[in-house]
Amino acid sequence: MKEVDYIIVGCGLASIAFCEELRANKKSFVVFDNNSQKSSLVAAGLYNPVILKRFSAVWKAKEQLAVALPMYAKIEKELNIKIDYKLKIHRRFASIEEQNLWFNAMDKPNIESFLSDKVVKNRNSNIEAPFGFGEVLGAGRIDTDILISSYKQFLKQSGCLYEASFLHKELNSQETLITYQKIKAKHIVFAEGFGVKENPFFKNIPINGTKGEVLTVKAPNLKINFAIKSSVFVIPLDKDLYIVGSTYNWKDKTKSITEEGKNELISKLKNIINCDVEVVEHVAAIRPTVVDRRPVVGTHLDFKNIHILNGLGSRGVMIAPYVAKKLFNSIENNTPLDSEIDVSRFL
Structure with a gap:
C-alpha cells in the first residue's frame, strides 16, 4: 500500500492550485486524471478583475490576484516555463x-x-x-495549455500522477482514513470540474455546466x-x-x-x-458553472475526509489559487469557510 496525505481527483486549474498548497505545506499526494475535463480550453486563460459587461468588480478580485499571481510566478520559476503574460x-x-x-x-x-x-x-x-x-x-493571460501539460509532466516525473479514471465505487472512507485500490490517504479532494455529475458523493450539487x-x-x-x-x-x-x-x-x-x-x-x-x-x-x-456564480468548496457532511473544489466557471485562473488556499486551511486548520463558497449551502 502507498500512503499519502491526500488523493486529488482531476488535474485542471483547481487541482494544480491545490497541489501547490500541499507542496508549500510539505504534504504528500497523488493525482488521478483521465484527461476528460478540459474547461480551461474555453476560458482563454484571462485574469481580468472587471466584469466588462456591467463595469463592476469581479468577486474578491484583489484578494484573488494577491494569491494567484505569486503562485503562477513560483510555478514559472520551478518548472522553467513562461505562462504569465501581462496583457x-x-x-x-x-x-x-x-x-x-x-x-x-x-x-x-x-x-x-x-x-x-x-x-x-x-x-x-x-x-x-x-x-x-x-x-x-x-490584467493578463495565463497560458493554461502550457501550465497544465507542464504540470502533468512534473507530476509524472515525481511519481504522483495516475493517468486513469477514478472509480468512485472502489473508494472506502473510514473515520480517519481513505483507501482506494492500493493507496491509503488521510483526505481526498474531488476537483473534477463538470465530471462531478458522475460523482456519487456530490452528485446533487447544482453544477449545471x-x-x-x-x-x-x-x-x-x-x-x-x-x-x-x-x-x-x-x-x-x-x-x-x-x-x-x-x-x-x-x-x-x-x-x-x-x-x-x-x-x-x-x-x-x-x-x-x-x-x-x-x-x-x-x-x-x-x-463547471453554479447557479449562484460562486465556487463550491468544502467537506462532505457525512464523510469528514471527503472534500470538493469545484464550480470555478469561466474565471478559473483567478479563482482557483484563492479557493484552494481556503480549502486547505479549512481542512488542516479548521478555518471556517465563507458561507457563500461553502458546499454546505447545497447539502
Whole structure:
C-alpha cells in the first residue's frame, strides 16, 4: 500500500492550485486524471478583475490576484516555463453612453484601481471602434495549455500522477482514513470540474455546466498586442494568431464543436474587425458553472475526509489559487469557510 496525505481527483486549474498548497505545506499526494475535463480550453486563460459587461468588480478580485499571481510566478520559476503574460484589455465602447458608464464606474468601491481614466482612441484601420476603448489595468493571460501539460509532466516525473479514471465505487472512507485500490490517504479532494455529475458523493450539487466554444484565427493584417472585449474577446497570441471567444450554451452538454457556435463567433468578430481571418482551430468544453456564480468548496457532511473544489466557471485562473488556499486551511486548520463558497449551502 502507498500512503499519502491526500488523493486529488482531476488535474485542471483547481487541482494544480491545490497541489501547490500541499507542496508549500510539505504534504504528500497523488493525482488521478483521465484527461476528460478540459474547461480551461474555453476560458482563454484571462485574469481580468472587471466584469466588462456591467463595469463592476469581479468577486474578491484583489484578494484573488494577491494569491494567484505569486503562485503562477513560483510555478514559472520551478518548472522553467513562461505562462504569465501581462496583457492590456481594451473594452470597446459602442456609444457615448457607454463611455459615460465607464467613468461612472470608476467611483465604485474595489474597481477604481482597475480602470484607466482616459478613453483610448482607435488608431487601427482594421478595427471598428469609433467611440474608442476603456483600458483595464492589472490584467493578463495565463497560458493554461502550457501550465497544465507542464504540470502533468512534473507530476509524472515525481511519481504522483495516475493517468486513469477514478472509480468512485472502489473508494472506502473510514473515520480517519481513505483507501482506494492500493493507496491509503488521510483526505481526498474531488476537483473534477463538470465530471462531478458522475460523482456519487456530490452528485446533487447544482453544477449545471455551460458549454463554450472558442476559435483560434489567423489575421495577418490585424497587428494588435492588446485584447479587445466587445461582444466577444479577441486575444493576441503570436504569429498573427488570435483567440476569439466564447459562446455560452446552457442546454448542450456535449463537448462537440458546432457550426452554429463557429458562425456566431465569426459574425460577432466581423462587427469588430474588417480584415480577413482564417479559422485554424475550433474547440469546445463544458465550464463547471453554479447557479449562484460562486465556487463550491468544502467537506462532505457525512464523510469528514471527503472534500470538493469545484464550480470555478469561466474565471478559473483567478479563482482557483484563492479557493484552494481556503480549502486547505479549512481542512488542516479548521478555518471556517465563507458561507457563500461553502458546499454546505447545497447539502
